[in-house]
Amino acid sequence: MMQRFRTGRQAALARLAVIAQYDFCPWSHRYVAWLKQPIGWIVAGAGASLLIAVCLEPQAWIIFGSLIAVMGMGVVWPWLAIYGTRAEMAFDCRRSREGESVQVRLRIENRWPWPLWGMAVEKGFSRGADAPPGEDSSAADPAQWVSAPTAALARVAGWSCSEFVFEFRPSQRGVYPHRVPELATGFPFGLWRASRQIAVERELLVWPHITPLHAMPALGGDVADVVGMLFDRPGEEGDMIGVRPFRQGDRLRSIHWGQTARRDALMVTERQAAARRLIVILVDTAAFAAQSSALETAIRAAASVAQAFHAHHAQVRFLIGDVDLLLEPRTAGWHRLLDALACFPTDGAVDKLTGSDAARRMTEVLCRDAFTLLATSTERAADWDRGAGSCGRLRFLLVGSRAAAECDERTQSVATARRREWIVLDSNAECSAPLRRQWERVCHDSITN
Template identity: 40%
Template structure:
């Protein structure tokens, strides 16, 4: 009984709040939004008291003078205080990933002989759901002593990938009354590049590389590295270190061990350039997970010395085995901006020249556009990873695993209607990506 009454009262309260907060006159917002600032009400009070003093009682002039004096002091003091301040900000490192804790150092120089109180660092570190940057304060400072150079250190956790600050940060104060805030730009020594967060993938599909290399994954071809494949008769030029002495003694002739060789697989990781064009909050979440998926795949293939290329906005960039190469890709992902508009109808996708695997990251809408392409079921090396905001298609979990290197089979018709991986980002996205990736890699090794 009490529970039902509590739910009923909660619904009534929610309805009353909805009615009270409904915008009945949106056209008038630009005329009355100035009243959201405290100084607006003080100006209105000064005008009202002046009208009262003019047409009613003379005491209104006294009220008008007091309100005007407080308003003038509330505007002049912050403005004057900020004229004597300079500030600069720096980060403890140049690059990091999402949700990493960064140490930020703020140095404020006060040229006035008196202390300045109530300082705030605003703008550039947080963003709202809309296009306008939120004014959430990054940190607050109690005071800065007169004729001093003060250093402040605080921790900052970047909420998403990007280049921070997102816009020029400001040092502001509204002391003593908070009627109006004066601001001073903060000098920035260098920007912070925040990479997309990576999901730790611990598997790799079995791909036979076509390019022999000094570094790469070991394949079952005759070479000088890796595990032992077999034993054979000694040939002139073979290293004496590879002699199998047991077999040599048994056969009474020189027998050497045949080892594996290293090769590099050609991989192309592509982010659908047309699937993340919108800028709604849900689309930004999809874009972030698309970039995290691309970053995770690139990190995994790069760690196994594959011949990797990453394609963003139809611009392909090779990723050599050097550490600087993966940093450049992560920098591109941090700065990535999707194309402004998506094409109508079907789309054409580059699958990479001689690529053994093309991984294409897209959304449900992008998958539907791909479904209109007749070539999708004909390319065995093309694999689609679909990011779903929450509506899971029927029977997508029963998608049959198929071989990465298989030739054309009757299952090719299934490929045109089933993606390789389908990830619901409304749940544990990292776990889904890791689980489905390891399942596909396991199935591929089992087949081979």
């Protein structure tokens, strides 16, 4: 009996809480928004005390004067503090990765003779809090758009140029700061915040997190089908096949010093060349148009696979949105891809392919001798599968719900897509360990089968 009473009481309290939090007058927000700010209540109190002083009690003039003095102090002091300062910011490095710590140097010049307190660096560092342009601002409460301070300064000495160093650890790839940062203060009462833009000497490129993948699948039954066979044509790999005179642009390490001394002229070695397999990696950004976390997971996984193939000297072509890169065999080609991924929009609103457009894109991407790995969602795998037709060189890297990929058996295309899937990742979980485990399984199965 008591248990039933407690259950009924909890249900009644829950319904009461829902009613208390329900917005019955959403149309009135524009009229009462100013009351959400501290200065709004000061203005309301000053107005009330003014009415009382005029109509009822003259002593209310003291309250009115006090409130006006507090409001004036709370508005004028922040404005004066910001007016007499100038700030510059610089990162200690040009490039970084997700999760790595970067030092930021902030230089503030205070032209006032008195010290300043309550300074803070805001905007440009947190992607979710201040709703930068291009992100869906309707997905969050507008009250949360105000950026949380990236760094707070205890004191800036008067008539000085001070330097502060703080650490920034980016959690997502991109170009930082993604908005112009501001030096803001609300000291002393927090009634009103004044701000000034901070000059940034250079931006920080944050690369996506890469999971090391050491194994290599045998796409044609042999690992050499990916790495490529060596043959006797001039190249930079394999055994030495001869010597030739030095040409402008040759590396100094390739000089054959014995033949150079014998012929009294610079001679360089010729080595074998490798026939590399073309690997196409495509990220279907349209599949993650409204899922930023899924897009980031797909980019991290696709970049990790691209790094594995590139490290094994395969010819890699990477496509995402309007970015189409054929990677050079050296480190410069890999860094060029990482820079492009860092600059790619975080909302992914570049590629709008759907339905038959996916089939046309697949026809353009699929080459006769290219192996294609497609990073897409479980829902769009069937559309891409129909566009691929009978091509046996297509494999899927699915990001989304594994249950959806395993349980959806409505069409034969979905069943075919399931046979072509290599890796399935959950967009709401950490993907490094599952990606490494599934990649090793794929490499093992490709050799044993």
